Structure formats: structure tokens, C-alpha cells
Amino acid sequence: MNSIKFYIALYTLLLASFTSSSQSEFSGSLILNQQFVGEDIGINYEGQINYQIHPDISIGLSAAQANMSPEDSDRNYDLGKFGIHISYAFGNYENFKFESIVGFSYLHFSEDIVLKENQGAGLDLGIQLVFGAMKKLHYGFKIVTSYSNISPGSIVNTGVFVTYNI
Template sequence: MNSVRFYTTLLVAFMLAVTTYSQSVFFVDIHLNQQLVREDGGLNYGGQFSYRIHQDISIGVSASQAAMDNKDSRSYDLGKLGIQVNYAFGNFDNFKFEAITGFSYLHFSEDIILEKNKGFGLDLGVQTVFRTAYKLNYGLRLVSTYSAIPLGGIVNAGVLVRYHL
């Protein structure tokens, strides 16, 4: 886990250095999702720190945590750190439709019996972002994570709030 923290810190430092020399915009997303892993369900909350590289492209570092309820009445936690790229291919005045692609590091708690409790995944999804004010936006989000760890896909569906710094 220490190597993940090191690489995440290194990536954030690199992003800050790059953005100080470019014309980019920082923003923070807060997510609240319903998460499904096969038959298990739970509440997922998280956030993402991003910057806009281009008018239609942004890159960000995300983290989320979920409390899952198992079908056998056992609970477990699922943590996720990731790097995501958003591409707005439907960009209008008060509305954006964005595609999400990224990689994530998953960590299941020891409460559930799996062959491996840690590993990597591929994130694919879409989100819509509505503009209410200059700095504040809200939207809907659907992201699916593909990984070899769980016995099924991981799906997140929920809402987001975005604040431009």
C-alpha cells in the first residue's frame, strides 16, 4: 500500500508542476453512488481532483470507498484509487456528455474470502454534467470497473457535484 501512496503522491506532484505552466482549470468532483458487485450492493462515496488539459479533455486522480452488503448478510469494504481521463464529446452551453476511461487499484477488505484482495482494474463509463452556476455543476454518472478480483463486474451509478477552483 505504501507504493500506491508514493506513486499517487508522485502523480499529483507531476500534475501540479505541469499545470502551473499551462492554461488549465482545476476542479473537484464529489461522487455519491449505488455500487453493485454481482449480487452484493452498497453505498459508494468518493471524490476526484482533476484539471482540464483541453476544452474537451480532463485528467484526474480519484479515490472512493464503499460499504458493501453481501447476500449472506456479511458486510465488507471496497476501496478504489484511480486515474481517469474524461472526454467531453457532447459539449453544449449548459450541458456536457463525457466519456470516462481510466485505471484503478482495488482493495477488498479481509472480511470476504477471495483469492486476492488487491489488484488493478479498468474503468469505463459515461457522465452528464449540468451547469448551474459559473463554478458549481452537478450531474449523473455511470462507471463500470472490470477486474479479475471479484466474481463479477463492479458497477457504480449515482450523482456528482463539481466545483471549479
């Protein structure tokens, strides 16, 4: 539980520092996901900092922490993830847009789960639907699948996010 508090504090500090800058190409996102690893279910908290390199393309750095609860066991475990992602808006409409997500991540499973390896790389693929509430504030729905050979099953994150353009 302390690691979740640490990551939330870290995300808040990072977002506060970026909101004080005057760059309009940066944005910060807070993401709350339902995470699935095989048959295990958990809550995933994620923070992301994005840089828009083109009106349709942005690159982002993210950090996430999930607490997983296996259905067939009372023993919970944590999953940490650091990633770099590229988003491409392939469908721009007046009130919303569709974006594809491609990236790489570094995964770290806690020692509470017995795996051959508890850390390794992953490939992330996903899609998100972005709505623009105001010029600087956006929100939406996101689904990302991470492929990794160290995972005990497929890793799927699905949830909502809020993004503030600086």
C-alpha cells in the same frame, strides 16, 4: 465505519486546499454512488480532483470507499478504490454535456470476503452527463464500470456528483 469517516475527512481537506488556490484549471468533485459488485449492493463515497488540459479533456485522480452488503449473507465487506481517469466531452450543448470516462484503478477488498486475491488493478469505462448550474459549480449523473479479474463479479457505480471549478 471509521475508514469511511477517514476518507470523508481526507476528501474535505483535499478540496479545501484546492479551493484556496487561484488555478482555474483545477476542480474538485464529491460523488455519491450506488455500487453493485455481482449481486451485492452498497453505498460508495468518492472524491476526485481534476485538471482540465483542454476545454474538452480533463484528467482526474480519485479515491473511493464502499460498504457492500451481500444479499445471501449477513457479512458485509468494504471495497476501496484509487484511480486515474481521463474524461472527454464528446457532446457539448448549451446547458449540458456528455463525457466519456476511461481510466485505471487499484482495487482493495477487505479481508471480510474470501477471494483468491483481495487487491489488484482494474480498467474503468463510463459516461457522465454534466449540467452547469453556475460558471464554477456543476452537477450531474455518472455511471462507471470497473473490470478486474480479482472481483467476485462486475463492479458498477452509478450516482450523482457535484463539481466545483477552482
